[in-house]
Amino acid sequence: MTVLFIVLPLAIVMAACFLFAFIVSVRKGQYDDLDTPPLRMLFDDDQRKGAQQ
């Protein structure tokens, strides 16, 4: 079971990496506006279809 001494800190370091990624995304403003981007995604699809025609 001594593997715990390595695995557990490793797990926490991994968790910290994800946390860091989240914090970076918040600081970049990805969570400032939660209403518009989901709609915007739909339009991009639409535009591509228009381009094909």
Next chain:
Amino acid sequence: MDPTEPEQFCCAGCRAVYQTLHTCGLEAYYRLRETAGKPVRQSGSKFVSFDTPAFSNLYVRDAGNRIATVDLVLEGVTCAACVWLVERLPRVIPGVIECRLSLRQATVRVSWNSGQVKLSQIAEALDRLGYTPHPAKGISRNDLHRRQGRKLMVNLAIAGAIMGNCMLVAFALYSGRFGRMEPIYQQFFRRLSAILGMTSLALPGAVFFRSAISALRVRRINLDVPIAMALLVGGTAGAVNVILNRGEIYFDSLSVLVFLLLVGRFLQFRQQRYADDAVELLFSLAPATCTVVRDNGAIEEIPIEALGVGDLIEVKSGDVVAADGVVEAGASNILQALLTGESAPVAVGVGAQVFAGSQNQGAALRVRVTSIGENSRMGKLMRIVERGVAEKPAIVQFADRVGAWFVAIISLAAAGTFFFWARTSVSLAIDHSVALLIVTCPCVLGLATPLTLAMTIGQLARRDILVKSGAAIERLSAGGHLLLDKTGTLTNGRLEVVEWQGPEELKPAIAKLERQSQHPVARALVEAFATAESSSFPLSRYTGGGLGWGWIHQSAGISPKQLESETKEYVLSAIEDYGDGGLRANLLDRQTGSQQLIHIGSPVYIARSSVSEDSEFRRQCHKLEHAGLTVVLVALNHVVVGFAALGDRVREDSATAIDSLRKARWSPEILSGDAKPVVASVAKAAGVRSTSAFGQMTPEKKLRFVRERRKTAPVVMIGDGVNDAAALASADVGIAVHGGAEASLAAADIYIATPGITPVADLVNCARKTMGVIRRNLMISLAYNLLAGSLAAAGKMNPLICAILMPLSSATVLTIAIASVRHIGRANTSKGGRL
């Protein structure tokens, strides 16, 4: 409208938008549109002011390389299709690089190449699409909010991640309790738990310590004091126990605590930010430009901020005067209701002084600016407002008051436990009192109270009541002095015909005649009598015959205008407008050809015009005038045949709303800048005692009044004008109502977008119910604390029980809070539906 066309439009605006979209190849808008749009209003402005250097300095940011960005607030943004349409702007206008629209804030960030296209062109294009743009004011405050929001979210994320990991480690420790765990692993887990827990306390948990310290520094106790105490004691004891390798550690419970409390705070912050944003939006929609007439006669539109002393500005009918000044040309009526509270407009002519913030209700004026900013009357008023803000009493929030009791009781209980167990063993005594301090932490209050308030604020926002602080809701539930401004709350805020005595057949002729005047009295008469106007008027009773109606209109002496209009039956000719609402004209009937002279005007005007008046009429007029009404007399061939009484009508719902407010222990009083008899009659109609109605109140007097009333009980001030702003700011709770001035918006804690006082009664009702929920939650959490506290004092508490009890109690209280606030919302909506 052509019925044979395949596309049908409700108005020219919508057709223009359709054509614009069609030529740009953007018809997909109509497919994406979720709501059947409202008729489009295009302002038709050229947005010249958007290109001035003054505008650029204020709102435009230079991103270098000739690329500039600006934030514009758009009118009429409703759904996904708007986002789509606005963000297609770069395809329509070459030179626009990017458009990003935020749906909730209705704000678009435009970046464009300043070498290729002018901002005014972009603004014009947006306007053509039906989204009238305004520069977004208060960007710095918005940025501040955004930074705060991000910080809270980062803290929440850290606390959440640590909580999860801490719980996992705790699981291992708890299962180790029942099975057998080698001491080396147990110690490892305990150390890990301690590292995680201490990080949680040190990083996201630091807010509680900071808040507690700043409260203690001013010798006050808030809810964060007992929370910080529990965190500090738990953290220290846990760390010591880990180092000494003995006793219990509570890091899992502590990290859950930090996370849950931050959730509550985050939700409350978000709700309040929504309200702030909505108010910000209203700010930005206020006009920011004015029209300047240059020495060479050129007319320019510039931002108000760029205005200088000595400039000549043009104030069109319906516009708000941008700066204090003296009238150079024109004559009109100026409504100063927002500045002084006076509901009757004032007639102004050349040489008269006009003030910023008043509204021009008559013909266009040219005004020479005499003072701006700080020195203007508005600037002086704003200084009084600032004084009011500085005086605003700090509200000791309910949770903080309870927090003080918590600290006292918990400290006593902990001390008692310590001394009781100290006789047996000092280490046991420390363990048990530490356990007591942790389990009795007022976490439930710290979470449920902000959550309940945030949910209520959300419910109210859906009904167009914007609450800027949760503390205001607490205050509203208690009762005290309720000070009301008259216009906009109790009354409709505009002149209406209250009474008409005279022949019905005269109504259409009066409406027709008064249509030629811009005076507010004339407008009220037109509004009241216009329905009768369409029906034919048997003028033969009064006049002979004629060929057609035609008239000469003299617009208050400056620009004589030739106006003509004909109907089937009659003609008005030789109309003369005396500016103060007095009009005279010749009435001609087409059938009989007879002619009569008609006079319409104030008693003073009628008396001047050698008209005979019978004493009965005179007596009635005096009575009505004494009641605060404006009287207009109508004379035919120099004989008074009828009169109309006009007043600002009291809303039908005012009396019932006042009654329900009184039941909620608010004693209503009226503070108005209007004349005393008017205020007295309104008070009577609204059911307020005449001794509690005060007229002719200046902003300074209102402020003094609020200050005086505050000595006896909490004060809620409701108003809409600039003249109320100081009082709104210094009252315990300031409520700005529909149609208010910017200044009052800024000073108030609550903004109600629907007119009338009924929403205020609803708001108070809602506040009372919300506080009921909060109190009930307090009782539940007290019961829990009593149970957990006595377990801890008896030495029966261990980290496992603590870890189960804490989330359990939070879950109970939260469920109750959420369910009851939903219920409040539903109850009120259904009531609204019935009304």
